[in-house]
Amino acid sequence: MLEVRNLIKKYGDKTAVNDITFTVPDGRVTGFLGPNGAGKSTTMRMLVGLEKPTNGTALVDGQKYRSLVSPLTSVGALLDAKAMHPGRSGRAHLRSLALTHGIPTRRVDEVIELTGLTTAARKKVRGFSLGMGQRMGIAASLLGDPQNIILDEPVNGLDPEGVIxxxxxxxxxxxxxxxxxxxxxxxxxxSQTADDLIVIGRGRILANSSMSDFLALADNSRSLVRTDQREVFAETLTARSITFEPVDTDGLLVQAPSRDIARLGVDAGVLLHELTPQIATLEDVYMNMTRNEVEYQSGTFTTPADSGAAEADAPSPWAGKEAKEQ
Structure with missing residues (x-):
């Protein structure tokens, strides 16, 4: 079990981790999410003793990392895939780690096979691709068969097979x-891997829950409607003060339950040839939660089509409807 209690990390005037508390239980995969600069990597580094907390504690099975008698057999971590001597082979790197903990050579061969590096393990690390480095880092994290595993961006550089x-x-x-x-x-x-989620932003906990509870935060009341009578149905929605926005040439994204939309279609005599509830994804909920927590705000792009629309003399056929919605 991994545990942090009232953990704080400051670098001068900057607070990277701001009084966070959470537990990562045994027998579950916990996703650790947050924008760049949120404090994820700093927290992980404090768990394995690479950073000293300004205040609070970071514990591995109830102990501080530096108190562990055999760290590699308690916790394995992939934090930096490049943290290997470039002149050594991958196998030599793993053997040097194994020797410090009395781990037999056969275990080195086991993790090499497990991570698919059998043909590459005798090559110099300097020649490794990003994906090979990631696999070697994962092999190192598993070397001591630890109870706790910490993986920071483990699929970075991996192909689809590696991601799966x-x-x-x-x-x-x-x-x-x-x-x-x-x-x-x-x-x-x-969304396909984690049982639980911890989301942080600007060093603070934003969410700490099961995946199902996190997804339950979504607004799933929108539906995609397609009809050959889009303008007629748009007027019906506007008359009922129902929010919508156009999609493609025949669609509307409507902020209402699908049952209510279907009834409106019948009452208005409008044939709806598609009515699909829009179920929010993990990405939708995450982006909504962290939109004000990002360190760097990206700009928006204007396509040539958008520019032409903006410069056109004719008013948008949706202008009146959008004004009514607002």
Whole structure:
């Protein structure tokens, strides 16, 4: 089990981690999410003793990392795939780690095979691709068969097969009762991997819940409607003060339950040839939660089509409807 209590980390006047508390239980995969600069990597580094907390504690199975008798057999971590001597082979890197903990050479061969590096392990690390480096980092984290595994962006640089492999590995480790903490910016992948989620922004906890409870925060009341009578139906929605926006050439994204939309279509004599509830994804909920927590705000892009529309003399056919909605 991994645990942080009232954890604070400051660098001068900057507070990277701001009084956070959470527990990562055994037997589950916990996703650790947050924008760049949110404090995820700093928190992970404090868990494995690479950063000293300004205040609070970071514990591995109830102990501080520096108190662990055999760290590699308690917690394995992938924090920087490049943290290897470039002149050594991958196998030599793993053997040097194993020797410090009395881990037999056969275990080195086991993790090399497990991570798919059998043909590459004798190559110099300097020649590794990003994906190979990630696999070697994962091999190192598993070397001591630890109870706790921390993986920071483990699928970075991996091909689709590798991404699926990491997902299955995390689920397998959790099924064996191990504690698995993974950070990632790939929301679609995290939604298929994690049991629980911890979301931080600007060093503060924004959410700490099961995946199902997190997704329950979504507004799932929108529906996609397609009809050959879009303008007629848009007028019906406006008359009922129902918010909508046009999609493609025949669609409307309507802020209302699908049952109510279907009834409106019948009452207005409008044939709806598609009515699809829009279920929010993990990415939708995450983006909505963290939109004010990002360190760097990206600009927006204007396409040539958008520019032409903005310069056209004719008013938009939706202008009146959008004004009424507002």
């Amino acid at each position: 492999w990491v997902r299955n590995l995390a689920r397998h480790l959790a099924s064996k009762g191990k504690c698995v903490l993974i950070s990632s910016h790939l929301m679609s992948e995290m």
